[in-house]
Amino acid sequence: MNVDIDLAKDAAGRSFVTWSPVKASARIRPGSTQAAATVTLRNAGSASGGRVVFDSQRSDSGTPQLVLQLPANGTSVDFWVAGEFQRPSTDYGDAVIEAVDSTQTRVGSCDLMVRIRKDATRLTAKERDRFLVALGILNDAGMGPFQSYRDTHVASAQDEAHGYAAFPPWHRAYLLDLERELQALDSSVALPYWRFDQPAPTLFADDFLGATPTNVAQGDLVQFVPGHGLEFWKTDTVDPIERRPHFNIAQAPQVLTQTQTLALGNTYAAFRRYEGAPHGSAHVSFDGPINSVPTAAKDPLFFLLHANVDRLWAYWQWINNRTDVASALTFSTAGLKRPPNNIGHRLNDTMWPWNGSNVAPRPGSPAPRTPFPSSSIVNRPGSTPMVQDMIDYQGVHSHKSLGFDYDDVPFEL
């Protein structure tokens, strides 16, 4: 008897899961047996690799094994699978779903990856280098698609993304856009985050995001080991990566801690103050382009910093149950409104640049990033995402996730 396990696959035939459960199916391969069978699904990957949990229904309490009754005629039986919380993969294929029969004989299997955004300081060397190489290819010494990301986060677009209600959703979309392009180059990459309220000396080293010269007269060009994925990094025409910390990199900068950030309040209107601190404070903990809105995205650190800003929102959403877009506690336009009618910051507004609009008050220049890239494993948010599409990112209410998760933010119904 052979059992086929069917899980969404990308063009290369690879499967990925996050903490959010996805529907999968198993069936007896037609012609491989004459009788119905009882099979058990279980983990069979490496001991240190990713692990998954199963359930017969969509839940947050899957188990490491699931028994299925498979009809002899090859009819598929659905089940749900998710990454086991805090057991992410480090490499593709280190998670394996195995189907065994009543004699514990393997009758089918499926390689996959529990692909999760992680604390950058906890990446393996391979994870780190895969991320850096993909980012370097995307940049291609200033001639690659990365320039369009840099051109998105500029002065003329400041009001699309800052100072009003949609600061968190817009940046969530921006990060996901970049992550999907990186995954098109190397599907095993997930965007890491810089947890800026904790020391991260390994992040600011010459084998990761670059080391700042200790001699202040030397300038602020960060130094890389030869052959590093970002050694040839360029944006605009001449700029390398310049960055000088205002803090001892063996310690964390002076920013609000995660607990202090969560203490801003459990309503969206209150929590959104995190745009000033810790978000703004983290940006200005360095000299260099990272400390100004129009130039910050020239530095790849931007994306790790903002992944943490997004993680803080995700954690806040989880701990306070703030994923229902219909609730004003989850999202609110209270406070300053963008003239003339808060466009771009209301739930049903599409977001620039992915909507391609150049009608005022949107930036007049051609939108640098359109359409929003698709994913081979999920079908959200579509080509022109709206503000509301970014909120329930795990699909708690919509049942459709955006295809990413953070290592310390679980899926919970």
Place this chain on the structure above:
Amino acid sequence: MNIKEYRRKAESLLRDAGVAVGDSVALPSAAQVDNAGFGAARPEADVWERALSILEDKRAEPALRTAAIQKLQAGTFLGPQFRPYRARYLRTLREVALNGNSELRRSALDILANAKDEFARRLLTESLEGSIEPVVPTAVALGFLARDDHGTARSIARRVFAQSDSLDAREQAVRILASDASSKGLLEEAMKNKSEFRQVRRASAVALRNLDPLRFALTASLILDDESEFADIKASVAGAISRAGPAPGPAPIAPPPRATLRKQPKRRMR
């Protein structure tokens, strides 16, 4: 992991820290929204007023004035809320760039350079040309000036490269010349020159790759075929070749093991 247990622990930690958690909250009133920082009575406004006063005060402690810059610069990330303070902030930064101590001058010029501020560009240019006392070290000034893609930076960079013996200044100069089509030959020579600082050679490779990929590839192949060439130079050019083009291809070359990279670049005979 049991999610419910994970939640219980997380909530417990937060409640111990006095953080309100969960659903049991009423919708905020208009006054609460104001107090949260998005209405007329913004607490940020008071902070920015105080910070501007400190920054404007030449007698204030430099460390305090540096902290004020950080507070104000963080405010710029709030866009419309900070806008009423922006002109005064930039005006004060220009004064600090002229009169502050070395650290303050550097921070002020860093921010002004990011903003492509004309006053800062002139100050940096005059500093590099020697018509005024240096406001920041040469390498730093070149780096700031390079953020404003201006022909002045390129002509100064060519002069610095021709005249300066400093590794730092030469490296910054080469980076700026990455936008100067007339410097292809200079960059190619620097990339091949075994007597040049190795950091400058690597920077030249980066610049030439940006300026003329074909010429870079030809020079890189010579370097890779040269058995007497330094391992770090080879690693740099090989890495660039492996990452050329956005299309997915064969598995990219990962950075070489650290053990082979730890040799510090040293200057050889020039």
